[in-house]
Amino acid sequence: MSSPAANELTRWVRACLDHLQVERGLSSNTISNYRRDLDRYLTHLAGRGRTRVCDVTTDDVVSFARWLAEGDEQHPALAPASTNRAVVAVRTLHRFAVDDGFREDDPAAEVRVPSLQQRLPKALTLDQVTRLLQAPDTSEVDGLRDAALLELLYGTGARISEVCALDVDEVTRTLADDDLGLRLLGKGDKQRVVPLGSYARQAVDAWLVRGRPGWASRAARATPALLLNSRGGRLSRQSAWAVLQRHATAAALEVEVSPHSLRHTFATHLLDGGADIRVVQELLGHASVTTTQIYTKVTVEHLREVYLTSHPRAY
Structure with missing residues (x-):
C-alpha cells in the first residue's frame, strides 16, 4: 500500500492533469504525454527521497532534466525534443502547485528547457514517393485501403491522426x-x-467501391470511419504507421519514412514547385507562418545541393 506522502505527490499530479484537461482544454494526446513525463518525475523524486510537494527543490528539477538527457543503466537518454517536453511538463506542474496553493514558491521557475538544435526535415524525392505510392497491391482489399491511406497522407499533407479520423460522409x-x-x-x-x-x-473511390463494404460488414456495429481495419473498425494511428512502414520496406526506400516525413515531403514539394509559403501554411494548418518557414530552409538546402553538384564553378 502506498504511503500518505506518496499519495500527496500522486494527488498533486492528478489535480494538475485534470486542470490541464478540463480548464485549459489540452488534447488527450498532450495529456497522455504529460502523464508519462510526470510519472517519470515522481519516480525520480522518490529516488531522491522526496515525499511531499513542499520538499522538492530546484536541484531536484535540474537533476531530473539531466537524468532525462543523459540516461543511466536502466533508462536510456531521451531525445532532446522529449527531454524538452518533459521539462515543460514539470514546470507546468510546479506553476500549478503555486497557483492552486500546494506550495508558495516555484522551484522550477528558473529551470530552462534544453535548447534544441533545429533539424531540417528529411523530404523524400519524387522517385521515392512514387515507389512508395505504387507499393500496395490494389488487387487485394488491404492494398486498396493502404493505397488510399498513402495517397491521402502525401496528397493532402495531413497528420496521421487527421487521416484516421476521416469519415465516409465527409x-x-x-x-x-x-x-x-x-x-x-x-x-x-x-x-x-x-x-x-x-x-x-x-x-479513395476504389477503396470505397471495391474494398470498404466487405470489411465494414465484419463489424458488430456500423462505423462512419473511412479507413478500416480487417475487423471493420476504424484504423488506428498505430496500425496506419505499421502500414506505412511495411510499404516503405516493400519499396526498398533507403531513407527513414514516417507519416510526418510524408507531411514534410508534401510541403517541400509544394515550395519546390513555386507555392507561396502562406498557402503552404494554410494547407498544413500551422497557426503561425514561422512554423512553416523551416520548409523554406529545406528548399534552400536542396537548391544549394543542386548548385554544388551541377555548376562547373561551384568548387
Missing part, C-alpha cells in the same frame, strides 16, 4: 463536388480545407 461529399475541398480537423479542434487531387480521389 469524403464522399468531397468526391461528389470537384470544387469542394476535404475538411480536416487538426490540433486544437481547428478545421481547415485542403484540395483533394485526382490520384487521391481515385484511390
Whole structure:
C-alpha cells in the first residue's frame, strides 16, 4: 500500500492533469504525454527521497532534466525534443502547485528547457514517393485501403491522426463536388480545407467501391470511419504507421519514412514547385507562418545541393 506522502505527490499530479484537461482544454494526446513525463518525475523524486510537494527543490528539477538527457543503466537518454517536453511538463506542474496553493514558491521557475538544435526535415524525392505510392497491391482489399491511406497522407499533407479520423460522409461529399475541398480537423479542434487531387480521389473511390463494404460488414456495429481495419473498425494511428512502414520496406526506400516525413515531403514539394509559403501554411494548418518557414530552409538546402553538384564553378 502506498504511503500518505506518496499519495500527496500522486494527488498533486492528478489535480494538475485534470486542470490541464478540463480548464485549459489540452488534447488527450498532450495529456497522455504529460502523464508519462510526470510519472517519470515522481519516480525520480522518490529516488531522491522526496515525499511531499513542499520538499522538492530546484536541484531536484535540474537533476531530473539531466537524468532525462543523459540516461543511466536502466533508462536510456531521451531525445532532446522529449527531454524538452518533459521539462515543460514539470514546470507546468510546479506553476500549478503555486497557483492552486500546494506550495508558495516555484522551484522550477528558473529551470530552462534544453535548447534544441533545429533539424531540417528529411523530404523524400519524387522517385521515392512514387515507389512508395505504387507499393500496395490494389488487387487485394488491404492494398486498396493502404493505397488510399498513402495517397491521402502525401496528397493532402495531413497528420496521421487527421487521416484516421476521416469519415465516409465527409469524403464522399468531397468526391461528389470537384470544387469542394476535404475538411480536416487538426490540433486544437481547428478545421481547415485542403484540395483533394485526382490520384487521391481515385484511390479513395476504389477503396470505397471495391474494398470498404466487405470489411465494414465484419463489424458488430456500423462505423462512419473511412479507413478500416480487417475487423471493420476504424484504423488506428498505430496500425496506419505499421502500414506505412511495411510499404516503405516493400519499396526498398533507403531513407527513414514516417507519416510526418510524408507531411514534410508534401510541403517541400509544394515550395519546390513555386507555392507561396502562406498557402503552404494554410494547407498544413500551422497557426503561425514561422512554423512553416523551416520548409523554406529545406528548399534552400536542396537548391544549394543542386548548385554544388551541377555548376562547373561551384568548387
